[in-house]
Amino acid sequence: MLRTALTDRFSLTAPIVGAPMAGVAGGRLAAAVSAGGGLGMIGVGGAVSPEVIQAEADRARAGGKPYGIGLMAWVLERRPEQADAVISARPDLVSISFGDYGRWVGRFHDAGIPVVTQAGDVDAARAAAGHGVDLIVARGAEGGGHGHDRVGTLPLLQGVLAAVDVPVLAAGGIATARGLAAVLAAGAAGAWIGTALLACPEGDNTPAARKRIQAANETGTVYTRLFDVGRRIPWPREFGGRALANEFSRAWEGRDDELAADEQAQRQLADAQQQEDYDLGCLYAGQAVGLVTEERPATTLVTELAAGAEELLRRWS
Ligand SMILES: Cc1cc2nc3c(=O)[nH]c(=O)nc-3n(C[C@H](O)[C@H](O)[C@H](O)COP(=O)(O)O)c2cc1C
Incomplete structure (x- = not known):
């Protein structure tokens, strides 16, 4: 031992x-x-x-x-x-x-x-x-x-x-x-x-989330504040999070301030999260995700x- x-x-x-x-x-x-x-x-x-x-x-x-x-x-x-x-x-x-x-x-x-x-x-x-x-x-x-x-x-x-x-x-x-x-x-x-x-x-994550995790590889993550900004979660600015990159993170990359003012995009993100649509919704995961198969x-x-x-x-x- x-x-x-x-x-x-x-x-x-x-x-x-x-x-x-x-x-x-x-x-x-x-x-x-x-x-x-x-x-x-x-x-x-x-x-x-x-x-x-x-x-x-x-x-x-x-x-x-x-x-x-x-x-x-x-x-x-x-x-x-x-x-x-x-x-x-x-x-x-x-x-x-x-x-x-x-x-x-x-x-x-x-x-x-x-x-x-x-x-x-x-x-x-x-x-x-x-x-x-x-x-x-x-x-x-x-x-x-x-x-x-x-x-x-x-x-x-x-x-x-x-x-x-x-x-x-x-x-x-x-x-x-x-x-x-x-x-x-x-x-x-x-x-x-x-x-x-x-x-x-x-x-407590969903079966759909677990499937996504198993499919992702080590290059598939991004360090970003976008998912907090988009969900209006008031994290201090100094902390981003590493998540699976997806259509949402790619579409809004580098546009945090714009996203903060775009209620339609925020609604889209909230809906995606609720519907377990991870092409848009957030799944936090690190680079070791490629080892989780x-x-x-x-x-x-x-x-x-x-x-x-x-x-x-x-x-x-
Ligand atoms: C989905 C997810 C949620 C997390 N939530 C928290 C949290 O609530 N509190 C916390 O201190 N750290 C949280 N973390 C960060 C972990 O404590 C830890 O730093 C990280 O998972 C370590 O790296 P690894 O993911 O490569 O193992 C979270 C990480 C993930 C992946």
Whole structure:
């Protein structure tokens, strides 16, 4: 069994965290990741109520394994009740990313809940260490969903490992045993995986979305703000998201401001999303999407990633 600072701290058998993915990672996916020996996380989006947080947490907790909940710092400024709901749910880990997360660290620590945040460059990782977080995710530009696109995972991971003493998880582009072995060999305490889980049947995404994910290849993504602008989701400007490129992203490329004023295009996007029409609608995914070619239960995926990485690392030891 692979042992790292991550597995020791949370009594895991796989050095893997299932990324909190709003709209995809609910309690069911989190429990399935945890059942595979990793630490599954629930992703909480901007519109999620305290009641839903509690219900998803109950679902994750029912698996009897450690799990976590992921919040967005810019949302907490508008909806601090999400933080209260997480504190009363008592997960084993909370992640807070995207915005001024530092002011929340003490509150979660006072409640006995460890805190992790995602950093997209070395300075951000140093700042996270200064805020006293328990784990830092070095999250590279190839990752799916929101984040920064400044630095790729490998140069970022090397820089962050050299800069901080806090255990570091690697994220962005990791979807196979080879990827997991590589970041562990570099010194990461584990991998934080999102895109790799997008074709798991336990996710809250749709079967049509899972099919699209399996069909896409590694060149099929784009880093953009268009889908947030088009859906009027008030993400801070500094954060774009990596999504599957499609007709909508190609038509509006470089025209964020125009899209912000075009109500007809916004309606078209909203309709497409509702009708699961992903030629126009948004599907967040990272470059590892090219490695996701079949629907596989998350428990199996996590178990196999860890066993495969262990085997690869043994070959070199
Ligand atoms: C569909 C999707 C939704 C995401 N939602 C969130 C979220 O709600 N909160 C968060 O902190 N990160 C979110 N992320 C980013 C992940 O935490 C992580 O940075 C990313 O998935 C890692 O790269 P990978 O996709 O290559 O594994 C999301 C990613 C994806 C693909």
